[in-house]
Amino acid sequence: MSSAAVPAVGARIRRARLAKGVSLRALAREIGVSASLVSQIETGKSQPSVSTLYAITTALSISVESLFDAYEEEAAASPVVAATAAPATVLHALAAFAADPGRRIGPLVTPGERELLELDSGVVWERLGRVPGTPVDFLLVTYRPGGSSSSSGGLMRHTGTEYGCLTSGELVLTLGFDEHTLRPGDAVCFESTTPHRYRNDGTEPAVGVWFVFSQSVQ
Numbered sequence: 001m002s003s004a005a006v007p008a009v010g011a012r013i014r015r016a017r018l019a020k021g022v023s024l025r026a027l028a029r030e031i032g033v034s035a036s037l038v039s040q041i042e043t044g045k046s047q048p049s050v051s052t053l054y055a056i057t058t059a060l061s062i063s064v065e066s067l068f069d070a071y072e073e074e075a076a077a078s079p080v081v082a083a084t085a086a087p088a089t090v091l092h093a094l095a096a097f098a099a100d101p102g103r104r105i106g107p108l109v110t111p112g113e114r115e116l117l118e119l120d121s122g123v124v125w126e127r128l129g130r131v132p133g134t135p136v137d138f139l140l141v142t143y144r145p146g147g148s149s150s151s152s153g154g155l156m157r158h159t160g161t162e163y164g165c166l167t168s169g170e171l172v173l174t175l176g177f178d179e180h181t182l183r184p185g186d187a188v189c190f191e192s193t194t195p196h197r198y199r200n201d202g203t204e205p206a207v208g209v210w211f212v213f214s215q216s217v218q
Helices: 009-020 024-031 035-042 050-060 079-083 087-098
Strands: 115-119 123-129 136-143 161-168 171-175 178-182 187-191 196-199 206-213
Touching: 009 035, 009 050, 024 035, 024 050, 035 050, 171 187
Parallel strands: none
Antiparallel strands: 115 123, 123 136, 136 206, 161 187, 161 206, 171 178, 171 196
16 A cells, blocks of 8 residues: 555554553453553554454543544655654654644545554554544545454444445444445444444455544543
């Protein structure tokens, strides 16, 4: 992909955890994973799955969208520069954007300008834009063959409402007690508090556009 990966997601999580005064073990206990896994995520040795990412952001009362805010202002027009920045510079950028709720992505975002998060279990999120003050994650989502929103196979639930439309490949959605196979052109919408999981059982990437409307995070 031509998009540049967003750096220091783990560092952003660690910074939010420390700001809330939550210990590593307490966070791990809250979301039902090992302290070792949380530590590996924070140090960048491991990437969270979609379900773990939502569990962490819910527990820390931060938005998923805030995890993308890891770019320096001067590098906004050149994401590759931000992706190769030194850790100290990245942390400086995180602090700057955390204090900048008015940051806008767009109105036009070309493929090479997209910010990207590589998650565990073969899932990639590309940020398609952002309008300040709007609690929505606007994402191009890719599930690689064998990819799943949960590395453990469990269902996830989080605040908000999500809308998605699959553009290529096939994706299996488990929603409560029901299972649906999404094919190109199929769309879904449901309350995200309903237990759910996405997985790609096929041999081709499953790609779609997703909007996730979340409650305001203080």
